[in-house]
Amino acid sequence: MSQPFGQRLAEAVTARGPLCVGIDPHAPLLEKWGLPDSPDGLARFTDAVVDALAGSVAVLKPQLAFYERHGSRGLAVLEDGVAGARAAGALVLLDAKRGDIGSTMDAYADYLRPDHPLAVDALTVSPYLGPGSLQPAVDTARAHGGGLFVLARTSNPDAGTLQLVGEPSVAQRVVDTVRGWNAGTPAGSFGVVVGATLSELDVDLTGLGGPVLAPGLGAQGGSPEDLRRLFGTGTLVVPTVSRDVLAAGPDVAALRAAAQRWAAALAR
Numbered sequence: 294m295s296q297p298f299g300q301r302l303a304e305a306v307t308a309r310g311p312l313c314v315g316i317d318p319h320a321p322l323l324e325k326w327g328l329p330d331s332p333d334g335l336a337r338f339t340d341a342v343v344d345a346l347a348g349s350v351a352v353l354k355p356q357l358a359f360y361e362r363h364g365s366r367g368l369a370v371l372e373d374g375v376a377g378a379r380a381a382g383a384l385v386l387l388d389a390k391r392g393d394i395g396s397t398m399d400a401y402a403d404y405l406r407p408d409h410p411l412a413v414d415a416l417t418v419s420p421y422l423g424p425g426s427l428q429p430a431v432d433t434a435r436a437h438g439g440g441l442f443v444l445a446r447t448s449n450p451d452a453g454t455l456q457l458v459g460e461p462s463v464a465q466r467v468v469d470t471v472r473g474w475n476a477g478t479p480a481g482s483f484g485v486v487v488g489a490t491l492s493e494l495d496v497d498l499t500g501l502g503g504p505v506l507a508p509g510l511g512a513q514g515g516s517p518e519d520l521r522r523l524f525g526t527g528t529l530v531v532p533t534v535s536r537d538v539l540a541a542g543p544d545v546a547a548l549r550a551a552a553q554r555w556a557a558a559l560a561r
């Protein structure tokens with residue numbers, strides 16, 4: 294088994310900084326890069342991003358939907374991209390946002406097994422079916438040194454209509470569940486997703502014991518100042534940016550420079 298994901302993430306953040314870059318090959322972005330909206334365009338896009346960033350950023354986060362929409366050839370592109378990114382030293386967080394009853398969740402969690410054709414380091418998951426539904430993924434992650442990021446307080450404007458219901462809120466119950474999974478581990482492998490777009494932090498992350506993935510930067514309006522305001526220090530925050538870095542392509546040097554600008558702004 295590889296080292297626990299929490300430990301590998303902590304080491305990667307120490308060596309490379311906390312920035313995660315999302316690989317989101319939207320059709321308009323492919324067009325802007327002068328690429329066709331096809332598996333070939335997808336492959337050239339993915340190769341350029343991996344080439345530019347896998348040797349320097351801590352985490353790359355491909356969004357599965359953009360590959361699935363090209364069918365089996367799209368998934369083949371993703372397999373190559375993920376293998377290339379991991380070989381270059383980046384951790385790969387597959388943004389799949391999966392969640393289902395336990396027996397099906399077990400199959401989704403197979404992405405964390407080293408012998409999966411699309412083996413990754415960590416997975417985003419949805420808790421909508423209840424905390425117990427995610428237990429097979431927790432078990433697989435523990436067995437194979439993988440990580441999970443559970444949607445808790447997402448970056449989209451109306452997320453609170455579901456996530457803030459109840460006392461404690463649904464989001465807080467998600468955070469409390471994940472805290473329980475991390476209990477007793479030195480660098481927890483289980484994280485939550487909390488958007489950088491929140492006007493205030495309305496969940497208590499105290500003692501979470503694992504990382505926070507913070508999307509919503511750049512294109513969705515969140516800034517490094519928002520991250521500092523929301524999270525302060527003491528929480529391992531992994532800020533993730535997609536469009537605001539990817540728009541700099543297709544030039545590899547320009548992509549690197551865009552990621553470096555974000556890394557520098559986050560370090561201030």
Ligand SMILES: O=C(O)c1cc(=O)[nH]c(=O)n1[C@@H]1O[C@H](COP(=O)(O)O)[C@@H](O)[C@H]1O
Nearest residue numbers: 315356388417447448508512513534535536
């Ligand atoms: O889990 C995620 O990554 C995620 C959670 C969330 O609350 N909000 C959110 O935008 N995301 C993802 O983060 C990426 C955001 O992309 P940009 O807005 O272009 O930086 C997309 O792939 C979203 O699917």
